[in-house]
Structure formats: C-alpha cells, structure tokens
Amino acid sequence: MASGTALIYDEKMATHKLLWSDPICDIEVPERLSSSYEQLKSYHLVERCVPVPAREGSEEEILLVHSLEHLEVAKSTQTMNEEELKRVSENYDAFFFHPSTYHCARLAVGATLQLVDAVMSGEVRNGMALVRPPGHHSQRNAANGFCLFNNVAIAAEYAKLKYGLQRILIVDWDVHHGQGIQYIFEEDPSVLYFSWHRYEHQEFWPSLKESDYDAVGLGKGKGFNINLPWNKVGMGNSDYLAAFFHVLLPMAFEFDPELVIVSSGYDSGIGDPEGQMNATPEVFAHLTHFLMQLANGKLCVILEGGYHLKSLGESVCMTVKTLLGDPVPQITGEMAPCLSAVESIQNVRAAHKPYWKWLAYEDTSFLQNLSTKSHLLKKANSNTSTEHETKITNNNNTVKVERFLELHMKNILFPVPPIKTATIGSEGSEHFLSEHVQLVKEMDKTEIKSLVSGFYADLVEEDKILLSLGSMLAILDKILKKEVCNGIAASPTAALSAAVALRHSVRFGFQRVLCVFVGDMQITPNTEDGKMLIINICEKEQPGKTSCKHCISLNWKEDAEGNDFFSAVLGFILPVAYSYQPNLTVIAVGPNRSLGISGISLLVALLQGLAESRIVAVIEDTEISLLQSVAKALGGASTPPFGIYVPPTQEKVKKIKALRDQFQQEWKMLQCSVKDGI
Numbered sequence: 001m002a003s004g005t006a007l008i009y010d011e012k013m014a015t016h017k018l019l020w021s022d023p024i025c026d027i028e029v030p031e032r033l034s035s036s037y038e039q040l041k042s043y044h045l046v047e048r049c050v051p052v053p054a055r056e057g058s059e060e061e062i063l064l065v066h067s068l069e070h071l072e073v074a075k076s077t078q079t080m081n082e083e084e085l086k087r088v089s090e091n092y093d094a095f096f097f098h099p100s101t102y103h104c105a106r107l108a109v110g111a112t113l114q115l116v117d118a119v120m121s122g123e124v125r126n127g128m129a130l131v132r133p134p135g136h137h138s139q140r141n142a143a144n145g146f147c148l149f150n151n152v153a154i155a156a157e158y159a160k161l162k163y164g165l166q167r168i169l170i171v172d173w174d175v176h177h178g179q180g181i182q183y184i185f186e187e188d189p190s191v192l193y194f195s196w197h198r199y200e201h202q203e204f205w206p207s208l209k210e211s212d213y214d215a216v217g218l219g220k221g222k223g224f225n226i227n228l229p230w231n232k233v234g235m236g237n238s239d240y241l242a243a244f245f246h247v248l249l250p251m252a253f254e255f256d257p258e259l260v261i262v263s264s265g266y267d268s269g270i271g272d273p274e275g276q277m278n279a280t281p282e283v284f285a286h287l288t289h290f291l292m293q294l295a296n297g298k299l300c301v302i303l304e305g306g307y308h309l310k311s312l313g314e315s316v317c318m319t320v321k322t323l324l325g326d327p328v329p330q331i332t333g334e335m336a337p338c339l340s341a342v343e344s345i346q347n348v349r350a351a352h353k354p355y356w357k358w359l360a361y362e363d364t365s366f367l368q369n370l371s372t373k374s375h376l377l378k379k380a381n382s383n384t385s386t387e388h389e390t391k392i393t394n395n396n397n398t399v400k401v402e403r404f405l406e407l408h409m410k411n412i413l414f415p416v417p418p419i420k421t422a423t424i425g426s427e428g429s430e431h432f433l434s435e436h437v438q439l440v441k442e443m444d445k446t447e448i449k450s451l452v453s454g455f456y457a458d459l460v461e462e463d464k465i466l467l468s469l470g471s472m473l474a475i476l477d478k479i480l481k482k483e484v485c486n487g488i489a490a491s492p493t494a495a496l497s498a499a500v501a502l503r504h505s506v507r508f509g510f511q512r513v514l515c516v517f518v519g520d521m522q523i524t525p526n527t528e529d530g531k532m533l534i535i536n537i538c539e540k541e542q543p544g545k546t547s548c549k550h551c552i553s554l555n556w557k558e559d560a561e562g563n564d565f566f567s568a569v570l571g572f573i574l575p576v577a578y579s580y581q582p583n584l585t586v587i588a589v590g591p592n593r594s595l596g597i598s599g600i601s602l603l604v605a606l607l608q609g610l611a612e613s614r615i616v617a618v619i620e621d622t623e624i625s626l627l628q629s630v631a632k633a634l635g636g637a638s639t640p641p642f643g644i645y646v647p648p649t650q651e652k653v654k655k656i657k658a659l660r661d662q663f664q665q666e667w668k669m670l671q672c673s674v675k676d677g678i
C-alpha cells in the first residue's frame with residue numbers, strides 16, 4: 001500500500017504579481033504562497049511530507065486543454081513592458097500579466113502533474129501542490145479570474161492519457177464556480193466535476209446562468225457536472241458537511257473514481273473577502289478525510305483561491321495534517337444547515353435524479369407546481385432568521401478575523417497521540433497489527449470485577465468474559481486518557497462489552513458517547529440522559545422496541561451482491577453522528593450482523609471524522625477477517641475496499657426517508673429537502 005504525503009512548493013511561483021493598480025486583482029498576491037508554506041513549517045508539517053520538486057509543464061501538456069493561440073499569447077508576454085502587459089491583460093475578465101507570469105503558470109502546471117505522477121506511481125499515497133497562478137477559471141482560449149492555464153483540467157487529461165484512467169473525480173471547494181473546468185469536461189463522462197460556489201441567484205461573479213444547479217452536463221456528459229449554488233453568504237461548516245453527505249459523497253461513491261483531484265480554493269473559508277462565508281479551517285480536514293476514502297486514497301489537492309492570508313494558511317495546514325493521517329479535529333458550530341443551503345441541496349438532487357441510481361427513488365414532487373418552488377425561493381429570501389447570523393463577514397476587519405482564528409485554532413490543534421491504535425495481543429492478532437499499534441497489558445481480574453461489579457456483576461460469571469472485558473477496558477482507558485487515538489478488542493459478547501464501554505466512558509466523564517452497534521444488541525443501556533446515542537443496525541425490527549432520539553434502530557440487511565450500505569451511512573448515520581458531535585465513538589459488531597465486511601469498514605473509516613478520531617471497536621471474536629479489516633481501517637494503513645457498489649432498493653430508500661422524517665427535527669444534519677409549508 002502506498003504511504004506518505006507529497007508537498008510540492010517552489011518559491012519561484014511567488015514572482016508573478018500585479019504591477020499596476022487594479023482593485024479586482026490586487027488580492028491575488030505572492031504572499032498567498034509564501035505565508036501558506038511558512039504556516040506549514042510553523043506546524044512542523046513540511047518535514048513530515050515527502051518533498052517533490054515542481055517542474056515546468058511542457059507546451060504539449062498545456063495543449064491538452066488550451067489552444068495554440070492561447071499558449072502563444074501567454075508566451076509572448078514574457079518580453080513585454082508594463083504598458084503592453086496591461087493592454088493584453090485587459091482582453092480578459094479579471095487577469096493580470098507580469099513578465100514572469102508565463103513561467104510561473106508553466107511551473108503551476110508542472111507542479112500539478114508532478115503530484116499526479118507521485119500519486120499514480122505509488123511513490124506517495126496523496127499530496128498537495130501549492131501553486132499560483134490558480135487555474136479553475138481559465139478556458140481553452142482565455143485567461144480568466146486570476147487563472148492562465150487550467151492546472152486541474154490539464155492534470156485530468158494528463159492522467160487519462162498517461163495512466164489510462166476512465167473515471168476521475170474533480171472536487172472544487174473554492175467559493176467561485178470553476179466554469180473553466182465545467183466547459184472543458186461538460187461532455188466528458190469520464191470526468192465528474194463537482195463545484196459549490198457563491199451564486200446569489202446569478203448576482204455573484206462570474207454571474208453565469210450555467211453555474212446554476214440545472215447545468216448537469218451535455219450529451220454523454222449529462223449527470224457528470226454537478227453545480228451546488230450558494231444563494232446566500234454566511235454559509236458555514238454544517239452547510240458544507242450537508243452538501244457532502246446529501247450530494248457529493250453519494251455521487252462520488254457511485255461513480256467510484258480511480259483518482260480524486262481537488263481544486264482546493266480556501267476563499268470558501270471564514271474571513272475571505274471574496275467568499276464572505278463562515279466555515280472555519282477545520283472543516284477542510286473533514287472534507288479531505290471524506291475524499292481520502294475514495295480511489296484507494298489516491299488524492300491530489302491543488303491550490304486555487306484563498307485571499308485572507310491567515311484563514312488560507314490555517315486551512316492549508318488542516319488539509320495537509322489530514323492528508324498525513326492525523327486525527328480529524330472536532331468540527332465546531334451548530335450542526336444545522338440553513339434553509340437556503342437545504343433548498344440548493346434539494347434542487348441539485350432533483351436535477352440529477354435522471355442520471356444517478358442512488359437518486360432513482362428521490363421524491364421530486366415539490367418541483368411539480370413551480371409556484372411552490374418560487375414560493376420557497378421567496379421564503380428562503382424572506383426568513384433571514386433561519387439563516388446563519390453573518391458573524392464575521394464585512395472583511396475590512398481582517399485583523400479581527402486574525403484574532404478570532406488565533407483563538408479558534410488553539411482549541412482545534414491538539415497533540416497528536418504517538419500511537420494510533422491499541423489492541424490486546426489476542427491469539428492470531430499479530431497478522432493484522434500494523435507498525436503503529438501498541439499492545440496493551442491486560443487488567444487483572446480483581447480490578448475488572450470491581451469495575452464491572454457496579455452494573456453487570458450478575459452477567460459476568462465466566463472467566464472468559466471477565467478477561468475480555470478486562471482487555472477492552474485496558475484499551476478503552478488509553479483512549480479515554482488520550483494516550484492512543486483508537487483501539488480494537490475481540491469479545492465473546494460484543495453487546496456486553498459495548499454496554500460496559502459506554503457506561504465506563506460516561507463515568508470517566510465523557511458527555512456524549514456514540515455507539516454504532518451492528519447485529520443483535522441484546523443489552524441496551526438506558527440513554528435518556530443524552531450522554532449516549534445508540535444506532536443499532538440490525539436485520540429485523542426488535543419486538544416492542546421503537547426508536548427514540550437517543551436509541552435508533554435501523555433495519556438493514558445488506559444486499560448479497562455487494563455493498564448497498566452507502567445511502568444509509570452517508571444519508572443517515574453520518575448526519576445523525578455529526579449532529580450529535582460525540583467525544584467518543586464505540587463501534588461494536590455482535591451476532592447475526594446484517595452487514596458485510598466492506599460496509600462495516602466503510603462505516604469505521606468514515607466515523608473517524610468524529611470525536612477527534614477516537615474510536616473503540618469491539619468485534620465478536622469469531623470474526624477474524626472482520627477484525628483484520630477493521631484494524632486496518634483504524635490504523636489508517638489503507639482505505640478498505642468497499643466491494644461492489646449496489647444501489648439501494650426503493651424499499652430501503654423509503655426506510656431511510658422515513659427515519660429522516662422522524663428525526664430531522666432532532667438531528668438537523670439529516671435535512672436535505674425543504675418541507676412545503678415550514
């Protein structure tokens with residue numbers, strides 16, 4: 001398995017700069033690159049990365065996307081004086097030339113392609129290229145929006161040509177619509193392009209009709225262009241996460257890309273003068289973590305925009321930290337998407353219904369009478385109360401944002417536990433322990449008896465059970481004391497072990513413990529104090545047990561053909577878990593599990609986005625292969641293969657929808673459609 005994170009940076013790309021006064025372009029400064037790099041150094045992240053040199057992109061590589069004319073015009077600017085440079089620049093919307101621009105833009109292309117090669121060759125697992133000028137607005141025959149050559153589009157064409165790839169996902173989380181990428185690939189079904197962007201009903205630059213949610217691609221490319229317009233500013237972490245859970249991730253897993261490239265603009269972050277959004281730097285750790293579960297971890301992150309230096313630097317560091325496999329920091333803010341965001345999510349899902357299996361049974365009845373839609377539009381515009389109060393948006397107070405971020409990041413950055421995973425050297429465990437796993441000595445029986453006597457003494461007679469509880473508690477203690485990040489324990493009675501783990505964690509002082517239990521959960525601790533949230537995935541409805549806010553049962557029997565669990569994980573379990581914001585996750589697999597190993601591994605991999613990646617896994621000890629797979633997912637050694645994608649049946653979609661309707665007022669991250677009349 002490939003490992004390591006590449007970092008590509010060349011200070012020569014800081015030479016390109018604006019020579020005259022232009023209030024539109026003067027935010028694209030060289031310091032964007034140097035200050036990001038300095039911030040990475042200050043967090044000791046540069047030395048943990050594999051340095052890969054930049055190179056000049058060749059003319060041939062640039063011609064994969066651009067016209068010869070465009071290349072010649074760009075080349076000709078190298079010898080121009082300032083007046084000529086200004087004149088040529090005026091041919092474009094929001095672009096400026098400097099004598100070094102052509103060279104810098106070729107370095108930006110070359111740096112991007114170096115990253116693709118490093119990832120595709122297996123030299124590294126993933127990486128980031130810090131480049132400027134950016135690329136996602138530039139078009140076949142035109143510079144645009146600070147961009148000269150479309151670095152990411154060239155990278156996609158290059159990867160198809162050189163590595164024969166047939167499915168490449170481009171995720172553009174920059175706050176502007178990368179219309180350049182859309183135009184280049186809109187008829188190409190081998191490149192799935194997703195972009196969210198500030199839009200404000202076409203008011204915001206580049207103010208294109210084709211940036212709206214109904215631009216789904218052309219001809220064979222229909223369904224492979226996804227636009228999620230933000231029609232208000234002030235969007236925050238919950239809106240971005242909701243967009244991933246309810247739009248991008250289901251598409252991405254169905255598409256099953258061989259490579260993921262991110263047009264990584266950070267002007268969608270708080271404090272940016274262009275975006276005016278409220279999302280805080282740690283959200284990029286979560287977005288990166290989700291995308292790392294695709295394409296067997298092959299992820300290339302390419303810098304696009306980001307014009308508030310402090311916000312940019314912190315967000316770049318959050319991204320690189322996550323690429324390195326560090327625990328994902330706790331997300332902050334109220335986990336509730338705003339009405340306008342939910343409406344955009346609903347619209348783009350409806351627009352893509354004809355093209356995606358996972359949307360086959362999407363309820364688009366709201367579209368029937370457009371008056372409802374326009375009424376919703378008016379509603380969205382009118383009740384600002386449900387929109388996020390735009391805390392820090394007028395960005396002339398850059399310093400205020402800097403102060404805010406200094407304090408904010410102090411709580412976010414935490415010492416990375418030296419050890420990733422703890423386990424007991426149970427029989428045969430040596431074959432799945434990866435190098436950064438620590439064996440934990442077992443507790444002695446008297447200590448265990450005293451610990452357990454409090455609540456399950458009657459249940460615990462046999463020594464075998466007692467010993468397994470001891471092992472699990474020894475591992476759990478290390479996690480609770482934050483000495484290790486996660487742990488895995490085998491158990492003859494997973495339900496009992498999970499119940500003891502929950503009780504012990506709450507007694508230790510953890511306020512919100514999530515338990516995801518797969519299989520028959522014979523013991524259910526009472527959860528009414530809200531300190532536990534149990535999601536039980538089991539095959540059949542337990543007689544007489546109805547779901548309540550903190551104890552939800554999800555009946556699911558995985559399809560024999562393959563993994564159809566995505567819609568449940570992405571559309572229900574993650575949104576509930578993120579709404580709850582646990583400080584610890586217990587994942588347990590008991591008897592009669594109704595999920596396959598790949599579905600469970602997907603769950604473990606994605607749940608690492610919660611509770612600073614603190615997870616204790618308790619697996620029925622009869623399941624060695626499951627133990628192995630879960631241990632690998634916890635160790636982060638590799639992204640578990642998710643098996644064959646099987647779309648959910650209508651019955652299963654209805655089941656998820658019913659649970660969503662039942663709980664979306666409690667767990668607001670479940671919202672992905674605007675109920676008429678609310």
Ligand SMILES: NCCCNCCCCCS
Pocket residue numbers: 024094134137145146174176205265267274304305306
């Ligand atoms: N009224 C014209 C505003 C142009 N703004 C260009 C922003 C380019 C961002 C690149 S990420």
Ligand SMILES: [Zn+2]
Pocket residue numbers: 174175176265267274304305306
């Ligand atoms: Zn941008």
